[in-house]
Amino acid sequence: MDAKQKFEQFVASEGLRRTGQRTKVLDVFLATERHVTVQELHDLVRKKHKGIGYATVARTVKLICESGLCRQVDFGDGALRYEHKYDHEHHDHLICVECGKFEEIYSPKLEKLQHELVRKYDYVQKSHKLDIFGLCPECAKKNAQKTT
């Protein structure tokens, strides 16, 4: 099913209303292949649609999360970021603590191990978040030179 359809279905099933603002925010969000803050998304939305307010963007991106099309990520820089899941596999993040660059990583083995762990504790897994912090090759090189 199409992402927009899925969202509209969710909105309907919750007894909420279909509005132009929600559609527009979703469109811009799906077209953005980045991990945006609400602030950034608001800026992007306003480039195309002047009148849409910050609060509406914030509320809508939360809704999109609830619909399952988006997830929050937190790189520890003080602002929540959002990434949509449309056309994306689940993945984790490898984040450079020096320059902020990151890689999206995925390992089936890792996923499997996690599920085993969760089962061991009798939990029912909903989601997870694995962030690995380190130095990217470039920054690692720079750091090595500095200490020389």
Added chain:
Amino acid sequence: MDAKQKFEQFVASEGLRRTGQRTKVLDVFLATERHVTVQELHDLVRKKHKGIGYATVARTVKLICESGLCRQVDFGDGALRYEHKYDHEHHDHLICVECGKFEEIYSPKLEKLQHELVRKYDYVQKSHKLDIFGLCPECAKKNAQKTT
């Protein structure tokens, strides 16, 4: 080496000063086997030592992190939490999204896999954070009853 010694050594090595406030905050923090916010830690500290301000607690807990004796955790509830590493192995978290309860989990296999992944991307690993969200056995049971 003792945790307090390690901290004092760190403070000295950074050219910082050894103060009564830092020692007191560290003591209270090490005696707390919980994941505290700065607010909570400040409250705990004030029970024993009236005059210590919020800013000092916030600054000190950051210092403790830098010294390697503490790490930030973020359960997504809007406030950063801190847990000390004294007498604790590294571990990840399994967090119940219903009741907020959590387990500390650890798996050497998982750690090993991560290191392999990081190496694949030529990164130098500094730390990582794995949070798995789900339902604890109790909440899973309650939810199952609701749907019946």
Added chain:
DNA sequence: GGAGTATTTGATAATGATTATCAATAGCAC
């Protein structure tokens, strides 16, 4: 031990992100 200097402290203000408020607007069911 005492003076000089730079760090630290504590109260408070500033900042920044998120959430709440509320009158005006606009979907939706009839």
Added chain:
DNA sequence: GTGCTATTGATAATCATTATCAAATACTCC
């Protein structure tokens, strides 16, 4: 179209973290 209620947008409130700055204090050198 009408009536009801959710939604919107501007703004204020909230909350955690960070910055500010004068006063207090730790450390160095004598």
